[in-house]
Amino acid sequence: MKKAIITLLLAALVLAAIPALATAQNTFTAADGTATGNAPTVQNTTYEGFGYVEVDFLQDVNYENPTVTVTDANGAAIAATIVQLDDDDMTFQISDYAADATYNYTVSGVRVGRSGEYTSVTGTFIVPLEGAAVIKKVEYDRDDRDVDIEFAALVQYEAPAVQIVTADGTTINATITDWDEDSIEARLDSALDIGTEYMVTVTGVRSAQDAEYGSASLTFTAYDD
Known part of the structure; x- marks a missing residue:
């Protein structure tokens, strides 16, 4: 019992x-x-021509009913359509855009990894003049304070220079160490902060032989390659 x-x-x-x-x-x-539900980090945003814009993420991402909105410098909406989604990048296309103009975009319905809240990311890109050089991506070596700048097409140079600017307008000077027909390398006077956004500008460069030499800029997030 x-x-x-x-x-x-x-x-x-x-x-x-x-x-x-x-x-x-x-x-x-x-x-x-x-x-794990944090917003992804935009590594590079590249205008690829014909209205196509590629957004590269630093991490692998997932999507749920993703959308993209684009506005010009005055806040006017620009028609935009997502054309491709991948694990670490996406591409959208804009219409009725102007050359030599800056645009802002917001991508919604994206997250890092496979869990957490879906959120949004923002960024900017520049539609260059016809024949102007376009920077595709920037790689940073923290140990050597070097940046490797890759162009979207073959380029030519005339007295080129590289400059990096922080979000608050501080200029980081750079010394060019090497260049070829599709990339240019430079050593920075001071190190970049990992995970921080910067804008790099290359002057004295062009992509077409009959175009004037000008500048190419790209906003990127620094990480140790």
Whole structure:
């Protein structure tokens, strides 16, 4: 009889513990999901020509009903359509745009990884003049304070120079160390902060032989390559 009573008491204790255990497991899962639900970091935004714009993310991302909105410097909306989605980049196309103009964009319905809230990211890009050089991406070497700037097409130079500007307008001087027909390298006077956004500008460059030499700029997020 005592054994039967003890068995019943143990069973009751186990049943009472199950809801608490389930609650603890659900709480842990929810907290874990929230922790990974950060917005992705935009590494580079490149205007590729014919209205196409590529956004490269620093991390792998997922999408849910993604949308893109684009505005000009005056805040007027520009028609934009997403044409390609990949794990670490996306491409959209704009219409009725002007050359030598800066545009702002917002991508919604994107997140880092496979859990957490879907959110949005913002960025800017420049539609260059016809024949102007376009920077495709920037790679940064923290140990050597070097930047490797890659162009979207073959380019030519005339007394080129490289300059990097911070968000508050501070200029970081750079000394060119090497260049070829599709890239240019420079050493910075001071190191960049990892995870911080900068704008790089190359002057004295062009992509077409009959175009004037001008400048190419790109906003990028510094990370150690």
